[in-house]
Amino acid sequence: MVRVGVVGCGYWGSKHVRVLHATEGVDAVVMIDPVEDRLRSLARSYPADLRFGSVGEALEHVDALVVATPPTTHVAVALEAIRAGRHVLVEKPLATTVADADRLDRAAADAGVTLMVGHTFEYNPAVWKLRDLVRGGELGEVYYLDSARLNLGLYQRDVNVIYDLAPHDVSIVNYVLGVAPVAVQAWASHHAHHQFEDVAYLRLFYADRDLSANIHVSWLDPAKVRRVVAVGSAKMAVYDDIAEERIRVLDKGITLPSEDDSRTQPPMSYRYGDIVAPFVAPDEPLGVQDRHFVECVATGAVPLTDGASGLAVVAVLEAAQISLDRGRPVRIEEAMAEGPARVAA
Numbered sequence: 369m370v371r372v373g374v375v376g377c378g379y380w381g382s383k384h385v386r387v388l389h390a391t392e393g394v395d396a397v398v399m400i401d402p403v404e405d406r407l408r409s410l411a412r413s414y415p416a417d418l419r420f421g422s423v424g425e426a427l428e429h430v431d432a433l434v435v436a437t438p439p440t441t442h443v444a445v446a447l448e449a450i451r452a453g454r455h456v457l458v459e460k461p462l463a464t465t466v467a468d469a470d471r472l473d474r475a476a477a478d479a480g481v482t483l484m485v486g487h488t489f490e491y492n493p494a495v496w497k498l499r500d501l502v503r504g505g506e507l508g509e510v511y512y513l514d515s516a517r518l519n520l521g522l523y524q525r526d527v528n529v530i531y532d533l534a535p536h537d538v539s540i541v542n543y544v545l546g547v548a549p550v551a552v553q554a555w556a557s558h559h560a561h562h563q564f565e566d567v568a569y570l571r572l573f574y575a576d577r578d579l580s581a582n583i584h585v586s587w588l589d590p591a592k593v594r595r596v597v598a599v600g601s602a603k604m605a606v607y608d609d610i611a612e613e614r615i616r617v618l619d620k621g622i623t624l625p626s627e628d629d630s631r632t633q634p635p636m637s638y639r640y641g642d643i644v645a646p647f648v649a650p651d652e653p654l655g656v657q658d659r660h661f662v663e664c665v666a667t668g669a670v671p672l673t674d675g676a677s678g679l680a681v682v683a684v685l686e687a688a689q690i691s692l693d694r695g696r697p698v699r700i701e702e703a704m705a706e707g708p709a710r711v712a713a
């Protein structure tokens with residue numbers, strides 16, 4: 369049995385508190401937040417839980433911690449826990465720099481504790497289905513993925529929209545494609561926020577030049593959109609996380625003329641076929657994720673979304689940030705190499 373503390377009991381941390389209460393193998397849930405009001409309102413639902421204002425006070429009561437504080441505080445909070453020998457699940461993004469993500473990964477390895485990152489969509493049955501479609505070849509040769517995560521809000525205080533929302537999309541495309549990008553180009557602007565970009569577009573390039581991924585994230589859009597489209601040579605698939613049919617496979621595409629016909633035929637013909645909505649299990653991704661964390665802590669298994677997976681996502685975010693600053697595509701290895709120097713600067 370594992371005693372789990374949730375550090376940061378705000379919007380997302382309170383969901384972890386709820387889910388952990390229903391997670392097998394969890395002995396106790398401990399709530400940690402310096403804002404007394406947050407703890408008091410959660411205590412109405414969970415009066416038996418221990419409550420503390422800081423990680424230090426809670427340490428002797430927990431075996432593992434979920435870090436659900438704002439992104440720029442993840443490293444300090446997680447390092448305190450790791451150095452005290454506690455297992456940690458850090459919310460996305462693992463850190464805001466490659467250097468810090470690497471520091472966390474090394475610290476966890478040195479301490480012999482589990483480090484997992486909250487890439488929640490990798491525990492989403494609809495994303496598993498999309499991965500199966502892409503990797504199983506049903507879509508044919510995959511041309512590109514296109515991801516959109518738009519809404520009006522929730523503006524963050526410490527990071528721009530790329531660091532807030534794009535971790536989801538980057539982790540989804542990494543997971544679905546099974547390969548990491550080699551370079552990123554980003555475009556972004558700030559409108560309603562005086563400091564942080566609230567609208568951004570990322571283009572991810574791969575070693576296979578015929579493959580690409582596009583990501584659009586926004587806090588300033590009239591419609592709530594949570595959609596990933598995969599376009600292949602044989603079929604297309606749409607994963608819409610807020611639709612009733614979360615995955616639809618469209619037998620649609622373009623047929624190129626044969627060499628012989630190319631002089632006499634129109635350049636291409638369009639194929640319209642069936643639209644199929646496969647069954648997707650209704651499991652709550654956060655529940656699946658937290659259960660996996662508790663199992664990894666109990667068994668010592670390496671999490672599906674471990675420190676390396678968190679670092680791979682942060683590398684894309686940092687490359688995107690450098691691309692914004694320099695107005696050109698940036699290779700991931702450039703971001704990895706520059707990381708420590710950028711932090712020092």
Ligand SMILES: NC(=O)c1ccc[n+]([C@@H]2O[C@H](COP(=O)([O-])OP(=O)(O)OC[C@H]3O[C@@H](n4cnc5c(N)ncnc54)[C@H](O)[C@@H]3O)[C@@H](O)[C@H]2O)c1
Pocket residue numbers: 375376377378379380381400401402403406421422423435436437438439441445459460461486487488532
């Ligand atoms: N995986 C997901 O789908 C998902 C969804 C939303 C948010 N998140 C992540 O969850 C984290 C929290 O986001 P949020 O929207 O809940 O923010 P929030 O502002 O609502 O809550 C953050 C809480 O952390 C507390 N806090 C700050 N510093 C602390 C510290 N040093 N020790 C203890 N508590 C501290 C604050 O008092 C606050 O209650 C972020 O990293 C965010 O990216 C993940």
